Amino acid sequence: MKKECAIVQDLLALYEDDCLQEESRKMVEDHIAECQECRWVYEACEKMQDIQVQAQTESDLQIQKSASQIMKKIKRRTTLKAVIGIVLIVAVIIGGHVFCNHITDSEWGYSEMLYGIASDDVEVAQLYQLAGGDIYCVLKSSKSIGIQSMTGLQDPSELSDQNEEQTLEYRMRGRTFWETVSVPEIKQSTIIFPVRLEGISEETKQEYTCYAKQVAFYGKTMSDKKVIWNEGQDIAKAPDEIEYRAIRAYLENGNVEKAYAECESLGWDSAKIIAEIGKQTSQDGIYEDAGVPILVNEE
Numbered sequence: 001m002k003k004e005c006a007i008v009q010d011l012l013a014l015y016e017d018d019c020l021q022e023e024s025r026k027m028v029e030d031h032i033a034e035c036q037e038c039r040w041v042y043e044a045c046e047k048m049q050d051i052q053v054q055a056q057t058e059s060d061l062q063i064q065k066s067a068s069q070i071m072k073k074i075k076r077r078t079t080l081k082a083v084i085g086i087v088l089i090v091a092v093i094i095g096g097h098v099f100c101n102h103i104t105d106s107e108w109g110y111s112e113m114l115y116g117i118a119s120d121d122v123e124v125a126q127l128y129q130l131a132g133g134d135i136y137c138v139l140k141s142s143k144s145i146g147i148q149s150m151t152g153l154q155d156p157s158e159l160s161d162q163n164e165e166q167t168l169e170y171r172m173r174g175r176t177f178w179e180t181v182s183v184p185e186i187k188q189s190t191i192i193f194p195v196r197l198e199g200i201s202e203e204t205k206q207e208y209t210c211y212a213k214q215v216a217f218y219g220k221t222m223s224d225k226k227v228i229w230n231e232g233q234d235i236a237k238a239p240d241e242i243e244y245r246a247i248r249a250y251l252e253n254g255n256v257e258k259a260y261a262e263c264e265s266l267g268w269d270s271a272k273i274i275a276e277i278g279k280q281t282s283q284d285g286i287y288e289d290a291g292v293p294i295l296v297n298e299e
Helices: 002-015 022-034 036-104 110-115 240-252 256-266 270-280
Strands: 124-129 135-142 143-148 165-174 188-193 196-200 207-218 225-230
Touching: 002 022, 022 036, 124 225, 135 165, 135 207, 135 225, 135 240, 143 188, 165 188, 188 240, 225 256, 240 256, 240 270, 256 270
Parallel strands: 165 207
Antiparallel strands: 124 135, 135 188, 143 165, 196 207, 207 225
């Protein structure tokens, strides 16, 4: 190999990297143009560099692809964990609500456990039997009352035990923090509980008669129970003032038939009494079932 060829071939790497001064660069180019051997070496070097660049590019693409796949897997796992977490939270909330409904035997769930009024916080302030047989009851609570719920007498064929003697259940829930604005503060509730119901069963098409054997207040759980009235219990007869309020409550709830019957049981002039009460109040109530307890207006 000529001395000049050796020098040029040593400079080829610097030539490719554009690191030569102008005079040295020109010398290399002039030599390659004339020397076939050095031109072959130069072309071989170019091809090798292209191969290296291509290999590096493919390697970079493979790394990017692998990284992208890893990120996708991480995202999928993160999304799956988030979904599982949400499902578990919803399941706990629903399960807790169902559990609370089960132990309280009500539909209030968590709010019953948190805001339910215990039987020890409630006292029977007044208890009378109306002339028609219904029970007039005034309950006082040491806590503000939010929502009230009651069960009424039902067609025995609609019950699992088909029992004609039934227990009427009453509950109170205290005001929640969001009800303190919308619900007025009251600590007393007046209810008229029916003790007898007659009708024709929609299921059997037969006549039926059912009775209330007990009226009970339930607190946060079914074991937290206070008996308000038992069948056969000796209680005071309602004075005229209470009877008048009861008749008014019947009319306000749309039960004109029961209002007339109560007047007749008292020996009062039903037409006169009902007309008199009708002038004082609007009869906007919707009468649906004589077996449902009535909340008496406290005004």
